Amino acid sequence: MSGYVRTLAERAREASLILAALDGAERAALIAAMAERLDAQRDAILAANADDIARGEAAGLSAAMLDRLRLDPQRLGAIAGALREVAAQADPLDGVTRSETRANGLVIERKRVPLGLIAMIYESRPNVTADAAALCLKAGNAVLLRGGSEARASNAAIAAALHAALRERGLPVAAVSLIEDTAREHVLELLQLSDLIDLAIPRGGESLIRFVAEHARVPVIKHYKGVCHLYVDRAADLDLAVNLLVDGKASRPGVCNALETLLVHRDTAAAFVPRALAALSGRGVQVRGCERVRAFAGEGGYEVAAADDGDYAAEYLDLIIAARVVDDLDQALAHIARYGSDHTEVIATADPATADAFVRRTRSSAVMVNASSRFNDGGQLGLGAEIGISTTRLHAYGPMGVESLTIERFVVRGAGQVRHPESLER
Amino acid sequence: MSGYVRTLAERAREASLILAALDGAERAALIAAMAERLDAQRDAILAANADDIARGEAAGLSAAMLDRLRLDPQRLGAIAGALREVAAQADPLDGVTRSETRANGLVIERKRVPLGLIAMIYESRPNVTADAAALCLKAGNAVLLRGGSEARASNAAIAAALHAALRERGLPVAAVSLIEDTAREHVLELLQLSDLIDLAIPRGGESLIRFVAEHARVPVIKHYKGVCHLYVDRAADLDLAVNLLVDGKASRPGVCNALETLLVHRDTAAAFVPRALAALSGRGVQVRGCERVRAFAGEGGYEVAAADDGDYAAEYLDLIIAARVVDDLDQALAHIARYGSDHTEVIATADPATADAFVRRTRSSAVMVNASSRFNDGGQLGLGAEIGISTTRLHAYGPMGVESLTIERFVVRGAGQVRHPESLER
Secondary structure: OOOHHHHHHHHHHHHHHHHHHOOHHHHHHHHHHHHHHHHHOHHHHHHHHHHHHHHHHHOOOOHHHHHHHOOOHHHHHHHHHHHHHHHHOOOOOOOOOEEEEOOOOOEEEEEEEEOOEEEEEEOOOOHHHHHHHHHHHHOOOEEEEEOOHHHHHHHHHHHHHHHHHHHHOOOOHHHEEEOOOOOHHHHHHHHOOOOOOOEEEEEOOHHHHHHHHHHOOOOEOOOOOOOEEEEEOOOOOHHHHHHHHHHHHHOOOOOOOOEEEEEEEHHHHHHHHHHHHHHHHHOOOEEEEOHHHHHHHHHHOOOEEEOOHHHHHOOOOOOEEEEEEEOOHHHHHHHHHHHOOOOEEEEEOOOHHHHHHHHHHOOOOEEEEEEOHHHOOOOOOOOOOOOEEEEEEEOEEEEEOHHHHEEEEEEEEEEEEOOOHHHHOO | OOOHHHHHHHHHHHHHHHHHHOOHHHHHHHHHHHHHHHHHOHHHHHHHHHHHHHHHHHOOOOHHHHHHHOOOHHHHHHHHHHHHHHHHOOOOOOOOOEEEEOOOOOEEEEEEEEOOEEEEEEOOOOHHHHHHHHHHHHOOOEEEEEOOHHHHHHHHHHHHHHHHHHHHOOOOHHHEEEOOOOOHHHHHHHHOOOOOOOEEEEEOOHHHHHHHHHHOOOOEOOOOOOOEEEEEOOOOOHHHHHHHHHHHHHOOOOOOOOEEEEEEEHHHHHHHHHHHHHHHHHOOOEEEEOHHHHHHHHHHOOOEEEOOHHHHHOOOOOOEEEEEEEOOHHHHHHHHHHHOOOOEEEEEOOOHHHHHHHHHHOOOOEEEEEEOHHHOOOOOOOOOOOOEEEEEEEOEEEEEOHHHHEEEEEEEEEEEEOOOHHHHOO
16 A cells, blocks of 8 residues: 555545534535636636547547546536535535433434545546535535546546635645546555545446445445336326336436336236337337246237346346236235345335335335336435435435435533432542 | 355345334334243243353453343343333334425435344343344344353343244244354354345444454444543533533443543633542542643642553543643644544533534534533433444444434335426327
């Protein structure tokens, strides 16, 4: 270990104490000033991004990766706009969460405080540099950023803009610390710093996330993947169910809250499966089905490949869906328990008792009754911008907004109360 | 790895799904039945404990360790009583935590769900076997228990009583799984089971906790130690400050919320330090002080050894205290930031602005204004029984009651809403 990251983390941690002492208005003004600086330094950021793009093209990055990496005036404007929205959000540290007066007169308050220092480990999208910094600062945290090597110049240019805003307000630039040397050994060093880093959030492909989880000695909040299910109950409104299926699978297949598996109650299979195959086929979605699903394919002339265990466990992130007819709710729940990823499950049913049973007997971070899986998103659920999604059943479960970057602590206000008054006598 | 613990954990995880589906009344009745069984099987438990004690005496355990290990009818009655209290507590899974209706008509609810499977790793006190099981079950979790080898027979006898209550209610005994083979390799195996175990809570000495933190691939909530400070401000009521000092240090020095360091503002040192030395000396407390503290020792004829860095970092758990005169609040806060353990800090002051600054600028899980550090305890803070104390700034911070064994998830209720209605059109 070189100590390079430890030194950065020590400075960031010192900065976190200064951040934590700012009031909400000061933190909001800082983030708004960062948005101004992103606008003001637009040309420098776009020039740096052009360098990254040129390097990426020379290195043979895929078109999809280059698209994630690319900034233009509109995308940069959207990043600044997102920062202004974060600045305008309510202060997550404001006020007292709960308060109780005990019989002995002690007032027990719970108040949110920042986590301290948060490490973000992410891949090619340079917007994460600004978004994550803003969300961490909003909650009074310092942040240590380690982006992908392919976005090195873009990230450095964005960080320079953020630093300018910190500097002009007399705040330590270490509050937003970018690990500019993207050698992988530095990630390993970072993941050992349990005395300095309160939380690491990896964002990216499953291999990145598994690497972080495997090597971390610091707490990690993560999700590996989203294998999201739609269960069409026998009491489902079939028009509604078709809509949830199409929106869930086809509106944006590359995201983690897209549907990956359709489960259909056998009593509704004859009515629903042909409609589902028609709707999916019409949007270019390939279906991989169980034998009972495949039996319906011939009728309409659809091609349905045979699904295996790998299909049921797959996060396709593509125009492909697995489909299975199940005997009843129990079998649907057993399927989800076996193959699911604790991300998002959907039931289409008009029967409230079945809906309640589905809610109670699924473990996942979000469960939707007659609503699309695609609503599992911080903005859609009313959290504002999200810094990540957790399928770790600890601290936060589901999309994480700024509140997930805080922790409740106890503040006790007394008038000299002691626990053992008899100990005071001699 | 033998697979012995994996097999236990797989069964416990299956049982957790059944536990999670019980309603609050069923969970409460189960815990009350466990209390009955502890009473009914008292003789068998005490006989097993006598075996542990005999083995411990032969192995030369210290008197303090034997005392922690020993059960008698009164202690066993207290354990059953604690279970009845947990049974009577409010259901942490009941109701909806928050609810919001969005503009599109979606109702976004947050509801608490169990964490799943919790592993407890602890040392000699056999009461933890019953207490931890009751708290985990109360929140709908299954529990995997690994107690100390010295309490092996006692833990097995207590687990047998708990299993009888599960069995008579038709519930899987694996909901409370005891790792009876206490070989350390099984702890290592347990700590790798990140696909099965949602949380590990180590309770015991610092070396046990460091071992768990060092080897865990599962999430761990822990606290290493309690280096708790009392800061006597220049605006303190000195009678009140003496009371907080005596209660904090002398009422029960062996616990983690006892005071370990006294910090005194220099303007009040001449008035307070002699009174503090008199009060501490009168209760047999040794003082290790800075030069300014020691300068007052001669006046009253007290012996005050010179404090060094090791004293300021020490968790004495004994009738010893470190003492230092500081120039101002800033120096007190810098001392706490350097040597503290994020456990409990206390300020004695009549100045609300100073109190607020102290609250805002300390990181610790609990901060007390004019109240004793000894109140940092689940029962005293209104949480009921506690399963542990967290100084990890994640999920829970401070004492953890049953609510800390749950996590909020999202339940979305709709009427067919989709995110991209335009995707439905063909």
